[in-house]
Structures are given as structure tokens and as C-alpha cells.
Amino acid sequence: MASSDTRTENAAEKSGSGRISGVALLVASAFFMEFLDGTVIATALPDMAKAFGVSAIDLNIGISAYLLTLAMLIPASGWVAERFGARTVFSLALLIFTVASLFCGLTESVTGFVLMRVLQGIGGAMMVPVGRLVVLRTTPKDQLIKAIATLTWPALVAPIIGPPLGGFITTYASWHWIFFLNVPLGLVAIVLAMRIMPGLSAEEKRPFDVVGFTATGLTMLCLVCGLEMLSQQQVSLLSAAATIVAGLLALWWSIRHLQRASAPLIDLASLRVPSFRITMRGGFLLRATISSAPFMLPLMFQVGFGMSAFEAGSLVLAVFAGNLAMKPATTPLIRRFGFRTLLIGNGVICVLSLFFCAFLAPDSPQMLTLVLLFIGGLSRSMQFTGISSLAFAEVPAAQMSSANTLFSTSLQLASGLGVTLGALSIRAGALLTDWLGYADIQGMAFKLGFVIIALITAVGLYDITRLEAAAGSNVSRKTR
Structure with missing residues (x-):
């Protein structure tokens, strides 16, 4: 994507950590507001x-309407973003989200x-991908890891602190303030935006791919809806399976169209980059x-284990602490070991931290539980940031917009799949428990x-x- 505002982009690059970190922090703050809004509402529903x-x-239905609109x-x-300019779209998305x-x-x-949640979803759907695209386009390669780490923390932190924060606001104020708090934050973000x-846009205006939009929209609608149906306690497996199959058929239609269209909505050429393709494939499963x-x-x-909500929330905060503690070490570790070595080694720790959760018990020493969850938070943060940084490390600038759209779409699906996999694994565990005779x-x-x-x-x-x-060596600059 060629920039129509080259002076803004060049200024961003020359200013190094000043301008770039300012944009990254602004985008991360908007991300946090959007992600937190999606998680904090759960405890306020009653x-x-x-x-x-x-x-x-x-x-x-209010949560579902928001997620489906995003998808x-x-x-x-x-x-x-290419058509109307990143600054305009991002600011308008913030305004829509704030008003909603x-x-x-x-x-x-x-x-x-429900109608206002749909409007919020429209704002969120433009805010997150466009904000990430601006950071990717204006950040020098040697600062990409730091920028991506800044953009990653809202997705890691919001699911953990959202529920207890929602409970606190609902208990000591009222559920209305969950939404009212977004108003001053949104207004400040709009002014800063x-x-x-930067007002990045494409010099050559592409026609809108109606068929591609219909196909990809139908794909996301069916897959997200089907995954959400599977995560519910009372579910019709036949209906969920039919919806997911419809989504997979729509996905086939989408890929077929995008490969053949003269001006596709999403250019799939970025998938030819090996590092991007692998992080989209194996990285998708890891994120989920x-x-x-x-x-x-x-x-x-x-x-x-029969703990109270407060006890459970207090323990899970150890994961949040691990996420934060890893941030200062992320860039040095990637530069010391390189992406491949670090992602494999840290990935093993991720697997083990999840596996050892199976050995926790109601009478486990609290310190042992906290240490395990803290280590899980460390590895979780590193894996998210490492995969997200590597995904864009070798993508050419001309393909960055489509790569970012693919990555954002993948993130949305991985988020839904994560909850679904969690719910299905618990149900499978219940079946195995009965079958093995471990119900006691x-x-x-x-x-x-x-x-x-x-x-x-x-x-x-x-x-x-x-x-x-x-x-990713062009980004990691591995020391040896």
C-alpha cells in the first residue's frame, strides 16, 4: 500500500521511539478499551x-451480536483503511464505539x-485491525518486537482482569458505568488520534470486492456462530455442526474467489511467505x-474445587502478573535466541504449564498454584508476542494490509475457538471421568x-x- 501522506510516515520513521511508541501506545489503549468491554460485561449480565x-x-444475545458484527x-x-485513510477510519471507529x-x-x-452492541461491533471491527496496520506500517523493523508487545498485552490482560472488574463496578456502582467509562476514554483517544x-491511504483506489466481502463475511458469521453454539451448555450438536460445515463451505468459496479475483478484498499472496504461513497455521492453534x-x-x-469467585479471581491474577513480568524481557530474549529457538522452547513451557494444571487440587499449596500460574502467564505472554512479531517480520510492505487483515481475522476466530475448545475439553474430561471411574x-x-x-x-x-x-532474523537481529 503506497502512502498518500509520505511526510507523516517519514516523520514517524525518523522520530524512532518517540512518534512510533506514541502511536503504538494510543492503539494499544484503544485495543484495551475494546477488549475489556467485551470481557467485563459477562459478570454484569445478571x-x-x-x-x-x-x-x-x-x-x-448482546454479547453474540457484538462478536458476530466484529467477525x-x-x-x-x-x-x-486504504480507501479512506487510516487516521480518518481509526478516529471514526473510536467515535462510533464511544457513542455506542x-x-x-x-x-x-x-x-x-442489542442494536447499540451491533454499533459497537462496527467500531471495534475497524478500530483494531486499522490501528494494528498503522503501527506495522510506521514502525521500523528493529522496533517491531517492542511495538507488537505493546499491542499484544490488551488481549492477554483484558480476559483476566475483565470479570473481576465488571463485578466490582456492578457491585459498588451500577452496570451502566461499564459503558459510561468508555466515553471519556474514547474522547481523549479521538483527540490524540x-x-x-498518520494519514496512510492507498494512492491507487481498488474497487470494493462485493463477492469477496459476502463470502468472507458468511465464512466468519457461520464459523463464529457455530463455535459459540458448541461452547454453550445446552447445545444442539446437529445445528452447531451444520453451521460449522456451512462456514467451511463458505471458506472454500472465499479462497477460490480471492485467488481468482482481479482486485480481491484480501490478497492471499502474503501466505506465500513461509514465516507468515506457519504463524497463521500452527500459531492459530497455539493462540486458541x-x-x-x-x-x-x-x-x-x-x-x-468449590472456591469462591474472589478466591478464584485472586489466583488467576497470577497469570496476569506473569504476562506483565515477561514484557521487559521479550525483546532481549528474542534477540538472544532468535524466533525459532525461543518459540519452540517457550512453547514446550506453555504445554507443560497447561499439563501441570491437571495436578492441581483443592488442597494444593497456594504458593505452588501461584507459581505454576505465574509461569503459565510468562510463557503465554512470550508466545503471543513472539508469534505476532514473527508473523509480519518478512511480509513485504505492499502485502502488509492484506496480511494484517488475515491476521486480525485469524485472531477473532482463535478467540472463539479458545472458549469452544475449553468448553469441549471439560465435557470430554467429564465423559472420561465417568468412563474411567474417577468421579469421586x-x-x-x-x-x-x-x-x-x-x-x-x-x-x-x-x-x-x-x-x-x-x-525473522531481520527483526530479531539475533546477537549470536
Whole structure:
């Protein structure tokens, strides 16, 4: 994508850590606001349902509407940014998200709430991919790891601190403030975006690929919807399977069209880059399984071990501490060992940290549990950042927009798949528990569920071993 605002882009590159880190921090803050909004609402659903006069289960449609809107619109984000300019699109996305948040807090009906969640989804679908694209386009290669680490932490932190924060706000204020808090944050972000966000756009305007948008939108709609159906406790396996099969057929149609179209919505040429292809394939599975941990751990502590929500939340904060503690060491470690060696070694630690969760018990020493979860947080953070940095390390600048769109789409699917894999592994663990006669062991279904997740993580790790030894060396600048 050629820039129509070369002076802005060159200024960003020359300013090094100043301008680039400012843009990265702005984008990361917007990411955090968007990711946190998606996780904090879960604990507020019962109170919101009472206010609307419906059951909490009925209000789940608000979460589903948001996720499905995100899924359908993300594939078009690259084209929109190229067509109208990154600064304009990012600022408008922030404005839409902020206004929708305000009206989410003011609405008095389920219908109004769902409509505002759809509007929030429209803003989020443009905000996250376009923000990441700007950072990728304006960050020099030697600073890419640091920038990606900055963009990664919201996705790691929000699922962990979101539920307890939502509970705190709902208990000591009201659920409305979950949405009202986004308003001042969004307004500040809009002002900063207009001042420091580069106005990147394409000099050559591509026509909008209607067929590609329809095919990719249908793919994401069916796959995300099918995965969410599988993650529910009461589920029709036939309906879920039919929806996923429809999504896979739509995926085949999408790929076939995008390969043949003269001006495709998403250029698949970036998949010819070996490092990008492998991180999209094995990295997708790793992101999905690692994402299942924040979903499974609180359930195991509360349902399996009988802990209170506060006790479970306190323990899971050790994962959050590990995520933060790894950040300063990420860049030095990647430069010391290189991507391939570090991702394989750290991947093994990821597998083991998930596997050893199977040996936790209600009477396990609290310090032992905290150390295990802390190590899990360390490895989780490193793997997310390493994979995300390597994905774009060798992608040519001309293909960056489409690569970013593919990566954003993959992230959205991996997030949904993580919860689904967690739920399915727990159910499989329950079946194995009954079959093996271990029903008298407290939390055994969850223990076996973690074993299953660890094995799936190992499968994703195998693909990483196929990386070339020098993969991403232009970014890692391995010292020796």
C-alpha cells in the first residue's frame, strides 16, 4: 500500500521511539478499551437482565451480536483503511464505539441494547485491525518486537482482569458505568488520534470486492456462530455442526474467489511467505489453546474445587502478573535466541504449564498454584508476542494490509475457538471421568480437560518446528 501522506510516515520513521511508541501506545489503549468491554460485561449480565426484565441467558444475545458484527466486518477493514485513510477510519471507529457505549448505558430495552452492541461491533471491527496496520506500517523493523508487545498485552490482560472488574463496578456502582467509562476514554483517544495518527491511504483506489466481502463475511458469521453454539451448555450438536460445515463451505468459496479475483478484498499472496504461513497455521492453534486458560481456570477453581469467585479471581491474577513480568524481557530474549529457538522452547513451557494444571487440587499449596500460574502467564505472554512479531517480520510492505487483515481475522476466530475448545475439553474430561471411574476425585473433569488442551497445544507447536533457523532474523537481529 503506497502512502498518500509520505511526510507523516517519514516523520514517524525518523522520530524512532518517540512518534512510533506514541502511536503504538494510543492503539494499544484503544485495543484495551475494546477488549475489556467485551470481557467485563459477562459478570454484569445478571444485573442487566433484571433491569431489562429478562433472563441472563436471553441477554447473551448482546454479547453474540457484538462478536458476530466484529467477525463479519473485520475482513473489509484493510480495504476501508486504504480507501479512506487510516487516521480518518481509526478516529471514526473510536467515535462510533464511544457513542455506542454511551447509548448502551442509557438504553432501557433489550432491543435497544442489542442494536447499540451491533454499533459497537462496527467500531471495534475497524478500530483494531486499522490501528494494528498503522503501527506495522510506521514502525521500523528493529522496533517491531517492542511495538507488537505493546499491542499484544490488551488481549492477554483484558480476559483476566475483565470479570473481576465488571463485578466490582456492578457491585459498588451500577452496570451502566461499564459503558459510561468508555466515553471519556474514547474522547481523549479521538483527540490524540487526530493529532498523532498518520494519514496512510492507498494512492491507487481498488474497487470494493462485493463477492469477496459476502463470502468472507458468511465464512466468519457461520464459523463464529457455530463455535459459540458448541461452547454453550445446552447445545444442539446437529445445528452447531451444520453451521460449522456451512462456514467451511463458505471458506472454500472465499479462497477460490480471492485467488481468482482481479482486485480481491484480501490478497492471499502474503501466505506465500513461509514465516507468515506457519504463524497463521500452527500459531492459530497455539493462540486458541492458550486463550482457553482464562476460561478454564476460574471454572476449575469455582466449580471443580468449590472456591469462591474472589478466591478464584485472586489466583488467576497470577497469570496476569506473569504476562506483565515477561514484557521487559521479550525483546532481549528474542534477540538472544532468535524466533525459532525461543518459540519452540517457550512453547514446550506453555504445554507443560497447561499439563501441570491437571495436578492441581483443592488442597494444593497456594504458593505452588501461584507459581505454576505465574509461569503459565510468562510463557503465554512470550508466545503471543513472539508469534505476532514473527508473523509480519518478512511480509513485504505492499502485502502488509492484506496480511494484517488475515491476521486480525485469524485472531477473532482463535478467540472463539479458545472458549469452544475449553468448553469441549471439560465435557470430554467429564465423559472420561465417568468412563474411567474417577468421579469421586474432585475436579477430575477439569484436570483431564487441561490434559486435552495441553495435547492440542503440542500439535500447534509441532508446526512451529518447521520454521527456518533464520526466520525473522531481520527483526530479531539475533546477537549470536
